[in-house]
Amino acid sequence: MEHLTQEQQQRASGLKEIYLEHLLEARRRTACAAVLQEVEAGFPISAAYLRVIQPAMYTVGSMWQNNEIDITTEHYCTAATQLLMAQLFPYALVQPRNGLSMIGCCLGSELHEMGMRMVCDFFEFSGWDTYFTGAVTPGDDIVRAIASREPDLVCLSATMFTGMPQVRDVVHALRQRMKDRAPKVMAGGLAFMVNPNLWRVVGADGTARNAPQAVATAGALLGIGKTAHA
Template identity: 30%
Template sequence: MEPEHFAELLIGGQAEACWAKIEAFVGAGANSLFIFDRVLTPAMRYIGSLWEHNVITVADEHVASGLCDLLISRYEALLGKAPANGRRAMLLCVEGETHALGLKMVAALFREQGWEARFYGADLPLEYALASALSWKPDAIGLSVSIVYHLPRLRDYVDAFGRLPREPAILLGGRLTEPYLAHRRAAERVVPTPGLLELSEWLAADTERGARRTSRELSGR
């Protein structure tokens, strides 16, 4: 299915038609990465381009975004609860950043792999993000930014989280990930995840690392 067709359904607020398409994909064997990266994400990008060119209004964009948010939640409920692996992730947008749908998909992918994932959504000031990280002690922190003038704030977040005592992995997502890393020497724990495919690969590698750690611990008993 073309992203344009699914975008039309989103703009039209056709919730059940959208859900029927997703159910059809799942029934055909599609996984979460396909649903998020090949269906929802390209449709929302197309909607963004329509808005930028004044083909649709901001009201249309809000209808589509709200429906996409609902579909993500409904799809995650369909997946059910995965066995917990004891790992924690906190996921947030830097202050001023309002585009959080991609990060909500990221949270769903983490949970599908057994992580306890806290989705803090859009526009979280650093002081509150840091306080939460200090008290909750996540193993990974995902940051998202999509607007260039938020990059100075992103640097502040990376520097602050890089000084946390538990040394969580810091995952940077969004279309500005590569330009940010190209102009800045990032800390060793910073992991570029410009797309959901890169995130899925990182999660798979982390699961493999965890399995090796468990094997070593068992063999050392």
């Protein structure tokens, strides 16, 4: 992610508080407008994702876990944030394409899809074409889709540890089916952050802690980047 000035860092943390405050008061239009106005005025879009949206969702998770908000409020914040991300996506449309492609999904019973979506958006901002299938993607079907589409990279996202067998099975099935045509696979998401060695256990080629680091690591894995940030 590009370097932020101290002033931009302060703006980011202020914006995260403002965004969250509006959402918690059920003002999603004002919340989205606050972020969109800043981005239109030149605030870096990567910082809007990584320093406003992502930490706001982490705070929502902590508040829900601590019984400070109910599940309806959490769902409202999630739905509003997906709306905001959809409004930010057009910024990806103006970036030149680099000829690389990535398939990203959340397998099996995994419902947490916003992290994977954010990762896909950062690849799009960097010129990749992405094929994002979202939550609850069946393993057998995604293996077929990958074999037919032949992307340069596959990204599998898991928040819940219960999804590990499916991630491992998909990685294995891809290698069995595609042999030396099998694309590189990255695995990431909260489960992989909690246990930093898990990506090796499931047989992936790499991991990263957030969306911009995922793009950098992908570049390194494919031999087109400067450094790995796994």
